[in-house]
Amino acid sequence: MWEYISEHPSMTQTVGRALAPLLQPGDVVSLSGHLGAGKTLLVKAVAAGLGIDPGEVTSPTFSFIHEYASSPPLYHFDVYRLQSPDQLEDLGYEEYFYGNGITLVEWGDVVASYLPPEHLAIELVKLDEHRRELVFSGSEDVCRRLIRPLKEALDH
Numbered sequence: 001m002w003e004y005i006s007e008h009p010s011m012t013q014t015v016g017r018a019l020a021p022l023l024q025p026g027d028v029v030s031l032s033g034h035l036g037a038g039k040t041l042l043v044k045a046v047a048a049g050l051g052i053d054p055g056e057v058t059s060p061t062f063s064f065i066h067e068y069a070s071s072p073p074l075y076h077f078d079v080y081r082l083q084s085p086d087q088l089e090d091l092g093y094e095e096y097f098y099g100n101g102i103t104l105v106e107w108g109d110v111v112a113s114y115l116p117p118e119h120l121a122i123e124l125v126k127l128d129e130h131r132r133e134l135v136f137s138g139s140e141d142v143c144r145r146l147i148r149p150l151k152e153a154l155d156h
């Protein structure tokens with residue numbers, strides 16, 4: 001587990017841009033945190049890091065999934081308005097979570113039982129108007145592949 005304090009939206013954007021090149025096809029990132037914590041802002045920054053115009057990225061609040069043709073493709077889920085977690089099955093979630101793209105899931109904690117065990121979890125905690133605590137956790141492999149390299153990239 002690693003905790004990072006973001007003092008400003010631009011710091012959260014820096015995290016997303018630094019994370020993007022570390023992500024591999026098949027990686028799943030779960031984003032949790034209250035309304036306005038910064039989940040979509042972080043997704044936009046990862047998207048920008050993958051070469052997607054962040055202005056094109058909007059939260060799939062009603063459609064649940066947006067797909068972007070980056071390389072690898074980006075699948076952006078927002079499951080806040082799911083009736084229940086098992087509605088994910090109707091959306092064909094396996095093709096995304098176990099596919100060859102990168103999947104980012106806003107409110108991933110709501111569908112925790114459907115997430116692959118190897119996912120990266122990022123919890124965003126609102127400290128005050130401009131400050132957020134970002135808590136990164138995952139398996140030993142996720143720590144080695146994603147969390148430690150991210151920390152190193154941000155330390156520089």
Ligand SMILES: Nc1ncnc2c1ncn2[C@@H]1O[C@H](COP(=O)(O)OP(=O)(O)OP(=O)(O)O)[C@@H](O)[C@H]1O
Pocket residue numbers: 006007008009010011012033034035036037038039040041042059106129130131132
């Ligand atoms: N340090 C920070 N990191 C991220 N966002 C911040 C920070 N400080 C302020 N903000 C602001 O918080 C808001 C985060 O909005 P965003 O839509 O990303 O939240 P969200 O977690 O996706 O919310 P929702 O649950 O409604 O989808 C933005 O207006 C952003 O400018």
Ligand SMILES: [Mg+2]
Pocket residue numbers: 039040041059078106
């Ligand atoms: Mg959002």
